Amino acid sequence: MEGLKIINLGVRFLLEILVLVILGYWGFRVSQGTFMKIIVGIGAPLLVAVIWGMFGAPKATYVLSGLPFLLLEIVIFGLPVAALFFIEKQSLAYIYGVIVIINIILMKIWHQ
Numbered sequence: 001m002e003g004l005k006i007i008n009l010g011v012r013f014l015l016e017i018l019v020l021v022i023l024g025y026w027g028f029r030v031s032q033g034t035f036m037k038i039i040v041g042i043g044a045p046l047l048v049a050v051i052w053g054m055f056g057a058p059k060a061t062y063v064l065s066g067l068p069f070l071l072l073e074i075v076i077f078g079l080p081v082a083a084l085f086f087i088e089k090q091s092l093a094y095i096y097g098v099i100v101i102i103n104i105i106l107m108k109i110w111h112q
Contacts, residue, residue: 026083
């Protein structure tokens with residue numbers, strides 16, 4: 001069972017990285033002009049990283065728990081699903097979304 005918990009934590013880390021990658025990709029795809037592509041493509045992942053670092057990361061400055069933390073997780077990990085749908089990558093959105101849901105459920109069950 002401990003092995004599965006470690007794998008789940010590894011999946012969580014990969015999902016956190018994918019949040020940044022997907023939002024960056026989305027930003028470069030939807031923006032018009034080189035300047036705006038750079039601003040949105042780098043700014044969106046940076047903003048999410050700062051918010052997650054302040055409130056959601058294991059060593060966050062302001063630790064959330066319970067319902068506020070769950071809502072933060074839903075927003076942070078749901079944004080890439082919306083971004084993938086927006087750039088017409090529905091299959092990837094479904095796959096990513098299912099993995100996020102399973103991961104969040106297991107995180108709650110195993111108190112990780």
